Amino acid sequence: MSDxxxxxxxxxxxxxxxxxxxxxxxxxxxxxxxxxxxxxxLRFTDLHRQVPGxxxxxxxxTLRNLERxxxxxxxxxxxxxxxxxxxxxxxxxxxxxxxxxxxxxAIEHISHIEASRTAYEASARKPSAAQPD
Amino acid sequence: MSDxxxxxxxxxxxxxxxxxxxxxxxxxxxxxxxxxxxxxxLRFTDLHRQVPGxxxxxxxxTLRNLERxxxxxxxxxxxxxxxxxxxxxxxxxxxxxxxxxxxxxAIEHISHIEASRTAYEASARKPSAAQPD
DNA sequence: CTGCATCCTGTGAGATACTG
DNA sequence: CAGTATCTCACAGGATGCAG
Numbered sequence: 001m002s003d004x005x006x007x008x009x010x011x012x013x014x015x016x017x018x019x020x021x022x023x024x025x026x027x028x029x030x031x032x033x034x035x036x037x038x039x040x041x042l043r044f045t046d047l048h049r050q051v052p053g054x055x056x057x058x059x060x061x062t063l064r065n066l067e068r069x070x071x072x073x074x075x076x077x078x079x080x081x082x083x084x085x086x087x088x089x090x091x092x093x094x095x096x097x098x099x100x101x102x103x104x105x106a107i108e109h110i111s112h113i114e115a116s117r118t119a120y121e122a123s124a125r126k127p128s129a130a131q132p133d
Numbered sequence: 134m135s136d137x138x139x140x141x142x143x144x145x146x147x148x149x150x151x152x153x154x155x156x157x158x159x160x161x162x163x164x165x166x167x168x169x170x171x172x173x174x175l176r177f178t179d180l181h182r183q184v185p186g187x188x189x190x191x192x193x194x195t196l197r198n199l200e201r202x203x204x205x206x207x208x209x210x211x212x213x214x215x216x217x218x219x220x221x222x223x224x225x226x227x228x229x230x231x232x233x234x235x236x237x238x239a240i241e242h243i244s245h246i247e248a249s250r251t252a253y254e255a256s257a258r259k260p261s262a263a264q265p266d
Numbered sequence: 267c268t269g270c271a272t273c274c275t276g277t278g279a280g281a282t283a284c285t286g
Numbered sequence: 287c288a289g290t291a292t293c294t295c296a297c298a299g300g301a302t303g304c305a306g
Contacts, residue, residue, distance in 0.1 A: 003172060006229060009236045010168035014185045018164060018232075021239030024246070026159030027298080031151060035143035039136060044268055052147045055300055060269055070249030081267045082306080091242055091249075096140060099151075101234035103142045106154030109224055113157070116203030116224075160278080177288050188280060193289060214287045215286085 024069060029054055029062045031099055034088065037072065038096055041087040071095065157202065162187055162195045164232055167221065170205060171229055174220040204228065 010018050025031045029051065036042070036050050048059055063086060066072035071092035077083040143151050158164050162184065169175070169183050181192055196219060199205035204225035210216040 003229070006233050007168045007171040009240065010164060010229075010232055012236075015165040015168075017239050017243060018168075018236045019161070020243060020246075021235060022159055022161075022164065026155055028152070028155075031143060031155065032148040035140045035148075038140040056269075057301085058299065061299090068250055068253040069246045070253075071246075076268090082269095084268065091245055094242065095238060096136070096143075098231075098234040098238040099143055100139050101231040102154060102158075103145075103151045105228060105231040106150055107142070109227065110150060110153060112224055113202045113204075117201055120201040120203075181288095189289070190281090190291095191279065194279090209288090215289090217288065 024065075025095070025099070027062065027065075029058055030066065031095075033059075033062055033066065034071065034092055034095055034099070037086060037088045038093065041085045043083055043085050047086060066092070157198075158228070158232070160195065160198075162191055163199065164228075166192075166195055166199065167204065167225055167228055167232070170219060170221045171226065174218045176216055176218050180219060199225070 012018065025034075032051055032054075033047065036047065042050065044059070044063075047063075048054065048056065051059065054062075063072060063074070067074045070089055073087050073089050075085045075087070077085070145151065158167075165184055165187075166180065169180065175183065177192070177196075180196075181187065181189065184192065187195075196205060196207070200207045203222055206220050206222050208218045208220070210218070
């Protein structure tokens with residue numbers, strides 16, 4: 001596949017396809033939850049503990065979306081106290097690899113990006129704020 | 134690298150690394166602009182035309198962020214009328230490949246996801262709205 | 267234990283109009 | 287042509303409290 005064809009995959013139908021998937025995994029918690037569920041079934045509270053910083057609300061909402069999209073399976077046991085287990089589906093597991101490609105890129109380039117940001121801020125065209133000295 | 138190690142890359146420091154890069158490319162337009170700039174230098178207006186639906190404001194803001202992060206270079210020509218050209222840097226181009234991995238996943242699974250969504254909506258536990266018939 | 271409803275706030279992002 | 291400024295609205299997401 002040529003580079004041109006590759007970018008056309010992203011640009012595609014005006015970006016609708018790629019945007020669909022980005023909307024799916026970019027909502028701050030999705031990817032983290034998928035990664036956390038990889039290789040392990042977890043119940044709600046355990047998941048809540050293993051994803052630091054997430055609120056119950058967002059955990060519920062994100063799991064719902066993942067379940068709706070068939071990326072996560074939800075199994076409720078009719079017990080007392082109630083028990084619900086979440087696990088990745090095959091589709092959910094298949095997301096890990098491409099997500100890893102992105103994570104790899106991030107790790108590889110994050111320092112360069114941070115440096116570029118710092119340099120940009122330093123030499124930035126400040127509208128009216130002049131240099132400190 | 135084992136699957137476990139792979140997911141640890143995502144989960145990593147509580148997701149900070151992966152979140153950093155997601156925050157970068159998930160702002161609705163970034164990836165589309167990067168893909169559009171792949172293999173071609175474009176000026177502001179041309180870019181505006183080639184990314185359907187984007188507003189001038191968002192194009193400006195997104196380009197600014199990309200420039201700041203060293204993913205896109207901005208070249209202004211002191212001419213009349215003014216001319217500014219945008220192009221990918223090496224770092225920017227390197228984002229194409231992992232983005233493609235994601236786009237590939239999206240294309241491969243989008244129909245399954247859509248189907249799952251439809252099924253979920255159909256058989257969903259509606260709080261009070263009963264079945265149509 | 268699991269999860270939903272409510273309130274509240276910050277930010278993303280469109281529309282529009284104006285400047286160099 | 288290439289932006290900037292402002293106004294506005296919608297929604298993401300945190301905190302809290304309630305229910306099965």
